[in-house]
Amino acid sequence: xxxxxxxxxNPWAGIGGAMALKGSDGKEVREQALAMGxxxxxxxxxxxxxxxxxxxxxxxxxxxxxxxxxxxxAHEMGFNVQVVYTPAHQQTEAIDSENAAYAMLxxxxxxxxxxxxxxxxxxxxxxxxxxxxxxxxxxxxxxxSGVYGVSPKASGRxxxxxxxxxxxxxxxxxxxxxxxxxxxxxxxxxxxxxEMQIPLELRYIQATKSGGKESEELxxxxxxxxxxxxxxxxxxxxxxxxxxxxxxQSLGLPNTLLGVDLVKEQQxxxxxxxxxxxxxxxxxxxxxxxxxxxxxxxxIFGRGNQQLSPQxxxxxxxxxxxxxxxxxxxxALQGRPLLVDxxxxxxxxxxxxxxxxITGYRDQVLYPVAAPGNE
Numbered sequence: 333x334x335x336x337x338x339x340x341x342n343p344w345a346g347i348g349g350a351m352a353l354k355g356s357d358g359k360e361v362r363e364q365a366l367a368m369g370x371x372x373x374x375x376x377x378x379x380x381x382x383x384x385x386x387x388x389x390x391x392x393x394x395x396x397x398x399x400x401x402x403x404x405x406a407h408e409m410g411f412n413v414q415v416v417y418t419p420a421h422q423q424t425e426a427i428d429s430e431n432a433a434y435a436m437l438x439x440x441x442x443x444x445x446x447x448x449x450x451x452x453x454x455x456x457x458x459x460x461x462x463x464x465x466x467x468x469x470x471x472x473x474x475x476x477s478g479v480y481g482v483s484p485k486a487s488g489r490x491x492x493x494x495x496x497x498x499x500x501x502x503x504x505x506x507x508x509x510x511x512x513x514x515x516x517x518x519x520x521x522x523x524x525x526x527e528m529q530i531p532l533e534l535r536y537i538q539a540t541k542s543g544g545k546e547s548e549e550l551x552x553x554x555x556x557x558x559x560x561x562x563x564x565x566x567x568x569x570x571x572x573x574x575x576x577x578x579x580x581q582s583l584g585l586p587n588t589l590l591g592v593d594l595v596k597e598q599q600x601x602x603x604x605x606x607x608x609x610x611x612x613x614x615x616x617x618x619x620x621x622x623x624x625x626x627x628x629x630x631x632i633f634g635r636g637n638q639q640l641s642p643q644x645x646x647x648x649x650x651x652x653x654x655x656x657x658x659x660x661x662x663x664a665l666q667g668r669p670l671l672v673d674x675x676x677x678x679x680x681x682x683x684x685x686x687x688x689x690i691t692g693y694r695d696q697v698l699y700p701v702a703a704p705g706n707e
Contacts (some may be wrong), residue, residue, distance in 0.1 A: 572588070673703065
């Protein structure tokens, strides 16, 4: 008896991430990203998930949509493929994700695996609701929903467990999305759009993000003072998030809360840089990277900071990553590791292990970092 795996790829998911466009929704944003040289990566993200189950492909029948929405990749990888929906146009839109999901309702797939971001999750949720189990492969700029694996390979591992007949619990998870226009203005306004059923494997399924800002002003001030003290004549790449924003505020510098800025000798060099602009600005010179984690979820790379490309992280070096967080924020993870999902499997492996986290003035703790699915 074959395992019927529904497969939907949003080909444009995440295309605005590395270009600092804070999302990929809408034709204009896609066209702007392409004009800036963006390369679609959703196919590669889904490929990483499907590679995990290649040894079981004789057991799998993939039910999918035509062309870049799943058919092309599944055929290329040698799966048994059935196409149940064909988009009317080469350039797909949100309605195509919805139509593909609707077509799969009738086929009674065992699991619907989709690649995209929160917008794609919304589209599929509007059709599927809790009618069948789904699992997202993270490929978007923003992932607030709890229906995604922590990485593409992690999503593949969950499917593998199901194929091997292991007991995998099913639970409901929130589907959330934010207003991208407000996001580009530095405001995170998340709204819940429903729930979907997911195969629950706690190591591999990401938690939904915690909202709100840190209220521990004194601790943040201590962290900021320590980072300021470390700043000498090298470049400092300042990542996104309120904890990093506190450092910038202590320096009296304007900050792109949801973007990446560049500082040298405690002076702002450039704001809201793209992945390529960061590489060009650093140009193999000594640099440090200041980042924090996403509250409640634990990601330090691969969620909302795709400007921090694998090339940049490798160039800066693991030893020059300054990870900052309050102990309260770490304790909220309840022992779960910090997560990396850079899109480069070898880099993710090299970042795994333990990283020092700056939790105050000259105060650090060692905390585990993992790339689930890359074991």
